[in-house]
Amino acid sequence: xxxxTLIVRTISRIVAGPIMLFGIYIVLYGHxxxxxxxxGGVILALGVMLLMLAFGKEPxxxxxxERRASLLDSLGALGFWAxxxxxxxxxxxxxxxxGKGSPFHLVSAGTIPLSNISxxxxxxxxxxxxxxxxxxxxxxxxxxxxxxxxx
Amino acid sequence: xxxxxxxxALLSLMxxxxxxAVETKDLLSSVVxxxxxxxxxxxxxxxxxxxxxxxxxxxxEVLCLIILLRATVRRDDTTIYKYIETFAxxxxxxFLAVFLILSYRAFxxxxxxxxxxxxxSGEYLRNxxxxxxxxxxxxxxxxxxxxxxxxxxxxxLFVSILGAIAVLxxxxxxxx
Numbered sequence: 001x002x003x004x005t006l007i008v009r010t011i012s013r014i015v016a017g018p019i020m021l022f023g024i025y026i027v028l029y030g031h032x033x034x035x036x037x038x039x040g041g042v043i044l045a046l047g048v049m050l051l052m053l054a055f056g057k058e059p060x061x062x063x064x065x066e067r068r069a070s071l072l073d074s075l076g077a078l079g080f081w082a083x084x085x086x087x088x089x090x091x092x093x094x095x096x097x098x099g100k101g102s103p104f105h106l107v108s109a110g111t112i113p114l115s116n117i118s119x120x121x122x123x124x125x126x127x128x129x130x131x132x133x134x135x136x137x138x139x140x141x142x143x144x145x146x147x148x149x150x151x
Numbered sequence: 152x153x154x155x156x157x158x159x160a161l162l163s164l165m166x167x168x169x170x171x172a173v174e175t176k177d178l179l180s181s182v183v184x185x186x187x188x189x190x191x192x193x194x195x196x197x198x199x200x201x202x203x204x205x206x207x208x209x210x211x212e213v214l215c216l217i218i219l220l221r222a223t224v225r226r227d228d229t230t231i232y233k234y235i236e237t238f239a240x241x242x243x244x245x246f247l248a249v250f251l252i253l254s255y256r257a258f259x260x261x262x263x264x265x266x267x268x269x270x271x272s273g274e275y276l277r278n279x280x281x282x283x284x285x286x287x288x289x290x291x292x293x294x295x296x297x298x299x300x301x302x303x304x305x306x307x308l309f310v311s312i313l314g315a316i317a318v319l320x321x322x323x324x325x326x327x
Contacts, residue, residue, distance in 0.1 A: 026206070031285040034202035036293065042210040049217060070316075077309050084302060094298040100284030109285035115294045115301075122305060126312045127214060133319045134218065 004054050012054040019047035027120035031109045037119030044124035049131055061132065069129045076122025083111050083118065158198055165191045182219045186212060203289040 020043075027040030052060040064072075087095035101108030165188045172184035189212035196205040275292060285291040293301050 031287050031290045031294075033287060034289070035206055036203065036287070036290050039203070039206045039210055042207070042214060046210065046213060046217075049214075053217070073309070073312070077305055080302060080305055084298065094295075094302075096283060096295050103280055103284055104286050109283055109291070110295075112283065112285050112290060112294045115298065116290070119294075119301070119305060123308065126308060129312055130315055131218065131221075133316050134221065 008054050012050050016047050016051050019050065020044060023047060023120075023124070027116055028113065029106070030116040030120075031112045032104060032106070037116040038123050040116075041120040041123030041125075042127060044120065045127035045131075048124075048128050052131065057132070064125075064128065066129065066132060069125050069132065072125040073122055073129060076118045076120075076125065079118035080115055080122065083115055086111075154198065158195060161191050161195045161198070165195075179220075182216065185219070186216045189215070203287070 023040045023043035023046075025040075026035035026043055027037055030036035030040065048060055048064070084094045087093055087097055090097035096110040096112070098110035100110055103109075107113075168184045168187040168191070172181045172188065175181050175184065190209065193205045193208040193212065196202075196208055275296065276288065279288050279291045279296075280286065283291040283295045285295070
């Protein structure tokens with residue numbers, strides 16, 4: 001991936017910020033409006049992918065190396081599991097142990113926003129890792145190595 | 152009713168799109184037809200009153216379109232050649248006919264669409280807000296009532312990405 005022309009770069013530089021902001025909004029307001037951790041995480045990954053397609057893979061991988069990506073991925077999964085385990089402090093597995101708060105407010109619904117945030121982190125970073133793996137670990141580029149698995 | 156006309160038009164568009172995606176010789180047109188099917192499915196979810204699933208469907212369709220385009224456009228030869236086997240086509244047609252007849256008989260006995268709301272979902276709708284405090288009932292079901300399922304889905308995604316990276320990596324492969 002070399003990156004694209006100046007027009008594509010300029011527009012994606014302008015648009016990528018609002019896309020990521022919208023993804024964060026979808027994750028944070030998942031318990032109030034349609035959306036949630038999964039959809040918001042995919043939107044975050046798509047924002048990073050837009051930058052990867054426009055600028056080439058090096059700037060994006062410099063910001064988020066594969067090792068840190070897998071670390072964040074595991075942190076998201078472990079965070080969701082830890083929220084599940086913390087339910088034991090008040091009773092049973094996956095108990096919503098925090099206070100409910102008043103409905104239709106941002107801080108409400110106990111552990112649901114925290115689960116949304118951890119799922120959004122996990123989904124976003126892991127889908128970014130898929131495209132990074134498909135482009136970084138490209139094994140046969142120009143006949144340097146014969147394609148073994150193909151055909 | 153106006154709504155059902157739009158819905159049936161979308162459904163027939165999806166059927167035509169899937170047939171084109173399977174039958175066309177050009178891989179690029181096939182990918183575009185698959186995207187057409189996915190986006191129409193997102194719009195029909197929206198018409199059925201399920202904005203959560205519609206958002207996920209549209210967003211995942213964009214992601215799959217990017218990955219499929221990158222996988223197909225990079226190859227020099229994007230056309231595929233295939234030989235039509237009469238035996239395979241004949242068996243497929245026979246099984247399709249059997250399936251359509253049986254599903255017609257089964258669908259006749261089904262209750263009308265969306266009419267008797269099931270008791271479990273009625274319980275969720277009545278008591279969900281008081282029990283969880285979440286205004287979005289889909290999220291309340293996903294992350295509170297059925298959070299164990301969501302943990303399983305997160306594990307599936309985690310393991311599949313682990314497998315993708317393990318297959319695609321270059322370092323650590325045994326030198327041949």
